[in-house]
Amino acid sequence: MTKYSAVIVDDHTLLSQAIATMVNTFDKFKVLYTCKNGQELINKFTSSPKNIPDIVLMDINMPILNGIEATEWITKHYNSVHVMALSVEDDNATVLRMLKAGAIGYLLKDTDKDVLEKGLLETVENGFFHTKKVTTLLLESLSGKSEETVTLKERELTFMKYACSEMTYKEIADEMFLSPKTIDGYRDVLFTKLNVKNRVGLVMYAIKNKIYIP
Amino acid sequence: MTKYSAVIVDDHTLLSQAIATMVNTFDKFKVLYTCKNGQELINKFTSSPKNIPDIVLMDINMPILNGIEATEWITKHYNSVHVMALSVEDDNATVLRMLKAGAIGYLLKDTDKDVLEKGLLETVENGFFHTKKVTTLLLESLSGKSEETVTLKERELTFMKYACSEMTYKEIADEMFLSPKTIDGYRDVLFTKLNVKNRVGLVMYAIKNKIYIP
DNA sequence: AAATGAAAAGGTGTTTTTCCTGTATAAATA
DNA sequence: TATTTATACAGGAAAAACACCTTTTCATTT
Known part of the structure; x- marks a missing residue:
């Protein structure tokens, strides 16, 4: 059986390794490697075509090159690679920025293992996924209920x-x-x-x- | 072979499950269950003696009952249970408060899988462990360089x-x-x-x- | 019963913040 | 050229915040 390949990007080594271990238990997925930040990911991508995965599990808050910037880069250069955001930051602005950057899914870190597996599958196979909570955030945001993004000089x-x-x-x-x-x-x-x-x-x-x- | 039993406490379900999966791959450890916060842990402890593990892997920032409070409770009621703190919070005050509460080890989330395994072993077998970075923080703190802890009513x-x-x-x-x-x-x-x-x-x-x- | 000590509250005065309504000026834009 | 636009600045009044020092109240201890 061909497995989908995944990459985990998170500055907390222990967490990326843990998530990698978990994703490897999923039937349809195999983790290629893990990265500490966006820059490492870009380096990996550009060093060999073998390093291009089907899906990237991306944390947002990272040093050097954060999740949003990295996602923008992937969207621009490797449009076929799906990016699933994975973060504790559940405020409207962050979710929106991540989706605008090209992330096709958004998972909060307080979701369940099964939801992650289901989410990964939906993302690679149907091209879209996010949890209910995120949907709510999105709707709130689109309906103008949330604070509009104010730009400060x-x-x-x-x-x-x-x-x-x-x-x-x-x-x-x-x-x-x-x-x-x-x-x-x-x-x-x-x-x-x-x-x-x-x-x-x-x-x-x-x-x-x-x-x-x- | 008898394995040591472990419990993971973290409000981020996905992370506790991921860490659980990882810890289960360690030769000498087996995860009994995971909890979302200190209160859940206390409920587990008090509901059955079978739920008392050898070691608790404890996050610090949690809703309802946080890691420090939970550790204090364990130290008071189940002194034989080792608590290893696991957190991104690497500021002096937090480390100190956690160790004062009775935690016997302190791991930052950006450590390595192998360090976790080694740390868990040292903790259950020798009764003490923490990473170098934490040692540095401790030394700084003890040498009076850091602000003294003020207790608020x-x-x-x-x-x-x-x-x-x-x-x-x-x-x-x-x-x-x-x-x-x-x-x-x-x-x-x-x-x-x-x-x-x-x-x-x-x-x-x-x-x-x-x-x-x- | 007296002393102690913490928590709550009062008095008084100064400083800072907050909230108005305006003016001026240079730079970008229509 | 006329018109926004961003930036810098003013006066004055009212409301909070801040500082310091005293008194009451009440429970605990001696």
């Missing part, structure tokens, strides 16, 4: 990072060589833009959107 | 969680059925205790120490 991002420190706005103004009143402006705009009430709201937004990493 | 913890929301102190007071002045007091005490300047400092402390998980 460079200057606003800089301010946000300072806002996550214990500095007063006065101090931030000094640091950014701006008048305190300008800083007031940034703050007010961001409050409206991000729909938050106060500085704690800003901080939380920054953390959730990885603008500031604690 | 239950009430203060509750307040901290509210402080991480967009509520004003007045609103927090209402929610906690206390006078705004009392809340002022909590805030002032925590500012001193945690050595922070303002509410952003509180929020950051809460996040870094997993008092509040965004």
